[in-house]
Amino acid sequence: MSESVIVIGGGGHAKVVIDCIRKAGDRAVGILDDALEMGTMVSDVPVLGKIDAFKSYREHKFIIAIGNNAFRRELSKKMDVRWYTAIHPSAILSAYASIDEGTVVAPRAVVNAGASIGRHCIINTGAIIEHDCAIGSFSHISPAAALAGGVTVGEETQIGIGASVKNRLAICQRCTVGAGAVVVKSIDEEGVYAGVPARRIK
Numbered sequence: 001m002s003e004s005v006i007v008i009g010g011g012g013h014a015k016v017v018i019d020c021i022r023k024a025g026d027r028a029v030g031i032l033d034d035a036l037e038m039g040t041m042v043s044d045v046p047v048l049g050k051i052d053a054f055k056s057y058r059e060h061k062f063i064i065a066i067g068n069n070a071f072r073r074e075l076s077k078k079m080d081v082r083w084y085t086a087i088h089p090s091a092i093l094s095a096y097a098s099i100d101e102g103t104v105v106a107p108r109a110v111v112n113a114g115a116s117i118g119r120h121c122i123i124n125t126g127a128i129i130e131h132d133c134a135i136g137s138f139s140h141i142s143p144a145a146a147l148a149g150g151v152t153v154g155e156e157t158q159i160g161i162g163a164s165v166k167n168r169l170a171i172c173q174r175c176t177v178g179a180g181a182v183v184v185k186s187i188d189e190e191g192v193y194a195g196v197p198a199r200r201i202k
């Protein structure tokens, strides 16, 4: 049976999430967003009100379509709802991978055998999560980023667009790895890392 889903957030990422919901055969019935006027359309989904209005829509499932990792964590703590997991049908998921609730797996992402993805993560367009990787909750693997086998990523970390991480490395929680970076050593301090090879810049 198809599911009906309320999308939290109406920005660019929400458009990708709406596509994932539709292509999975489910229905995005409305958006809740604090910055958009009621009635605004995002793709063809109407804004129904502010985020606090979620209590009126408990018959639906919810997904947080907001790129900010810390904000997804905060909202998920406040909202006692049933979470939807959005997986685009063009994504390739191993039968031996696990994906927790609230996560988005965007078009053409690959999640290989033995990988585990936490809650409310974003595995963005064309990202590659190789075998035996473990991605902490609320993290974001940006488009075309590639994690080699056995990489672990802590919670609330963002791996930037097109970045690569060598096999079996560990990246700690609340880090940002910049666009196009190549991570060749484990990262065990929170911060911003960029370049080839990646070094701490902030």
Ligand SMILES: CC(C)(COP(=O)(O)OP(=O)(O)OC[C@H]1O[C@@H](n2cnc3c(N)ncnc32)[C@H](O)[C@@H]1OP(=O)(O)O)[C@@H](O)C(=O)NCCC(=O)NCCS
Residues within 6 Å of the ligand: 124, 142, 143, 159, 160, 161, 176, 177, 178, 179, 180, 181, 192, 193, 194, 195, 201, 202
């Ligand atoms: C790394 C990043 C987080 C830094 O952002 P920031 O904190 O605002 O840093 P700034 O733009 O002030 O840049 C600081 C310095 O790092 C350099 N820098 C920034 N991003 C870099 C990158 N990806 N690779 C190499 N150097 C980078 C800048 O050129 C600047 O150098 P300078 O001091 O010599 O001028 C950001 O540039 C980035 O790459 N974000 C990832 C975006 C992304 O993947 N989005 C996907 C969304 S779906």
